Amino acid sequence: MAYKFKPNKSVAKRFKVSKTGKLKRGHSLTSHLMSARDSNKKRRLGRTAILFEGHAKNMRDMMGVRRLRPKQIAHLRALRAQQELKAAQAGESSPAGENSPDGDVVEAGKGSTVGDRQGNKLVAAVSSVATAVPKTEKPKRVVKKPSEPSKKAGASPARD
8 A cells, every 4th residue: 555645734834836836935033023123124034035946856845746846847938938039030930739849739829938737738828038029118207396385384484
Protein backbone atom coordinates (compact mmCIF):
# COMPACT_ATOMS: atom_id res chain seq x y z
CA MET A 1 0.00 0.00 0.00
CA ALA A 2 1.32 3.43 -0.94
CA TYR A 3 2.08 6.16 1.54
CA LYS A 4 -0.41 9.04 1.52
CA PHE A 5 1.39 12.37 1.17
CA LYS A 6 0.73 14.81 3.99
CA PRO A 7 1.74 18.41 3.27
CA ASN A 8 3.55 20.38 5.93
CA LYS A 9 0.89 22.78 7.22
CA SER A 10 3.33 25.15 8.91
CA VAL A 11 5.10 25.76 5.59
CA ALA A 12 1.76 26.21 3.82
CA LYS A 13 0.76 28.90 6.33
CA ARG A 14 4.01 30.83 5.98
CA PHE A 15 4.21 30.98 2.16
CA LYS A 16 1.87 31.76 -0.71
CA VAL A 17 2.47 30.17 -4.11
CA SER A 18 2.31 32.36 -7.23
CA LYS A 19 0.93 31.06 -10.54
CA THR A 20 4.41 30.29 -11.82
CA GLY A 21 5.41 28.53 -8.60
CA LYS A 22 7.47 31.19 -6.85
CA LEU A 23 6.97 31.41 -3.09
CA LYS A 24 6.06 34.73 -1.51
CA ARG A 25 7.07 35.28 2.09
CA GLY A 26 6.49 37.93 4.73
CA HIS A 27 9.20 39.97 6.42
CA SER A 28 10.35 39.73 10.01
CA LEU A 29 10.56 42.71 12.39
CA THR A 30 6.87 43.59 11.96
CA SER A 31 5.21 42.32 15.14
CA HIS A 32 5.70 45.30 17.50
CA LEU A 33 7.71 48.47 18.15
CA MET A 34 6.88 49.72 14.67
CA SER A 35 6.78 53.35 15.86
CA ALA A 36 10.58 53.22 16.10
CA ARG A 37 10.89 52.54 12.35
CA ASP A 38 10.64 55.16 9.65
CA SER A 39 7.79 55.04 7.13
CA ASN A 40 9.99 53.78 4.26
CA LYS A 41 11.09 50.80 6.34
CA LYS A 42 7.52 50.04 7.40
CA ARG A 43 6.35 50.21 3.79
CA ARG A 44 9.12 47.84 2.61
CA LEU A 45 8.46 45.40 5.44
CA GLY A 46 4.75 45.34 4.61
CA ARG A 47 5.37 44.09 1.06
CA THR A 48 5.94 40.43 0.34
CA ALA A 49 9.32 39.16 -0.82
CA ILE A 50 10.18 36.24 -3.11
CA LEU A 51 11.87 33.30 -1.41
CA PHE A 52 15.29 32.27 -2.76
CA GLU A 53 14.85 29.46 -5.30
CA GLY A 54 17.23 27.08 -3.50
CA HIS A 55 14.99 27.16 -0.41
CA ALA A 56 11.77 27.48 -2.41
CA LYS A 57 12.31 24.12 -4.13
CA ASN A 58 12.46 22.36 -0.75
CA MET A 59 9.44 24.27 0.56
CA ARG A 60 7.39 23.41 -2.56
CA ASP A 61 8.22 19.73 -1.97
CA MET A 62 6.98 20.05 1.63
CA MET A 63 3.80 21.78 0.46
CA GLY A 64 3.12 19.26 -2.29
CA VAL A 65 3.29 21.65 -5.27
CA ARG A 66 6.27 19.98 -6.91
CA ARG A 67 4.76 20.33 -10.42
CA LEU A 68 5.29 24.11 -10.50
CA ARG A 69 8.72 25.04 -11.87
CA PRO A 70 9.32 28.81 -12.19
CA LYS A 71 12.57 28.54 -14.17
CA GLN A 72 11.05 26.16 -16.71
CA ILE A 73 8.02 28.40 -17.19
CA ALA A 74 10.23 31.48 -17.62
CA HIS A 75 12.38 29.59 -20.14
CA LEU A 76 9.36 28.51 -22.18
CA ARG A 77 7.96 32.04 -22.13
CA ALA A 78 11.27 33.44 -23.36
CA LEU A 79 11.40 30.89 -26.20
CA ARG A 80 7.86 31.73 -27.21
CA ALA A 81 8.59 35.47 -27.15
CA GLN A 82 11.64 34.92 -29.40
CA GLN A 83 9.51 32.92 -31.84
CA GLU A 84 6.87 35.64 -31.95
CA LEU A 85 9.51 38.31 -32.44
CA LYS A 86 11.02 36.40 -35.36
CA ALA A 87 7.55 35.84 -36.83
CA ALA A 88 6.73 39.54 -36.47
CA GLN A 89 9.99 40.54 -38.19
CA ALA A 90 9.25 38.12 -41.03
CA GLY A 91 5.72 39.56 -41.34
CA GLU A 92 3.99 36.36 -40.28
CA SER A 93 1.59 35.75 -37.43
CA SER A 94 1.60 32.50 -35.49
CA PRO A 95 -1.56 30.46 -36.15
CA ALA A 96 -3.67 29.11 -33.30
CA GLY A 97 -2.72 25.67 -32.05
CA GLU A 98 0.88 25.88 -33.25
CA ASN A 99 3.34 23.44 -31.69
CA SER A 100 5.73 24.85 -29.11
CA PRO A 101 9.46 24.03 -29.00
CA ASP A 102 8.94 21.24 -26.49
CA GLY A 103 6.31 19.49 -28.64
CA ASP A 104 3.18 20.35 -26.61
CA VAL A 105 0.20 22.13 -28.12
CA VAL A 106 -0.07 25.83 -27.34
CA GLU A 107 -3.36 27.66 -27.33
CA ALA A 108 -2.51 30.80 -29.23
CA GLY A 109 -4.49 33.97 -28.77
CA LYS A 110 -3.85 37.69 -28.93
CA GLY A 111 -0.32 38.13 -27.57
CA SER A 112 -0.19 34.68 -26.04
CA THR A 113 2.85 33.00 -24.58
CA VAL A 114 3.46 29.65 -23.00
CA GLY A 115 2.12 29.65 -19.46
CA ASP A 116 1.43 27.13 -16.75
CA ARG A 117 1.07 23.41 -17.41
CA GLN A 118 -2.26 21.74 -16.85
CA GLY A 119 -2.01 18.05 -17.72
CA ASN A 120 -0.16 17.67 -21.04
CA LYS A 121 -1.48 20.93 -22.47
CA LEU A 122 0.19 24.30 -22.06
CA VAL A 123 -2.19 27.11 -21.23
CA ALA A 124 -1.59 30.48 -22.90
CA ALA A 125 -1.01 33.65 -20.89
CA VAL A 126 -1.02 37.27 -22.10
CA SER A 127 2.39 38.81 -22.72
CA SER A 128 3.33 42.45 -23.20
CA VAL A 129 6.19 41.42 -25.53
CA ALA A 130 3.92 40.00 -28.22
CA THR A 131 1.67 43.01 -28.80
CA ALA A 132 3.33 46.33 -29.57
CA VAL A 133 0.95 49.07 -28.45
CA PRO A 134 2.11 52.66 -28.96
CA LYS A 135 2.39 54.61 -25.73
CA THR A 136 -0.04 57.47 -25.36
CA GLU A 137 1.14 60.70 -23.81
CA LYS A 138 -0.19 61.39 -20.36
CA PRO A 139 -1.89 64.76 -19.87
CA LYS A 140 0.34 67.23 -18.11
CA ARG A 141 -0.58 68.07 -14.56
CA VAL A 142 -1.94 71.56 -14.10
CA VAL A 143 -1.30 73.23 -10.78
CA LYS A 144 -3.81 75.93 -9.86
CA LYS A 145 -2.33 78.98 -8.21
CA PRO A 146 -4.54 80.93 -5.82
CA SER A 147 -5.58 84.30 -7.18
CA GLU A 148 -5.69 85.99 -3.76
CA PRO A 149 -3.39 85.42 -0.83
CA SER A 150 -5.20 83.23 1.68
CA LYS A 151 -6.03 84.69 5.06
CA LYS A 152 -5.17 82.77 8.18
CA ALA A 153 -8.13 81.49 10.11
CA GLY A 154 -8.76 83.41 13.30
CA ALA A 155 -6.37 86.26 12.44
CA SER A 156 -7.81 89.70 13.08
CA PRO A 157 -7.35 92.40 10.43
CA ALA A 158 -4.56 94.91 11.01
CA ARG A 159 -5.67 98.01 12.95
CA ASP A 160 -4.67 101.54 12.00
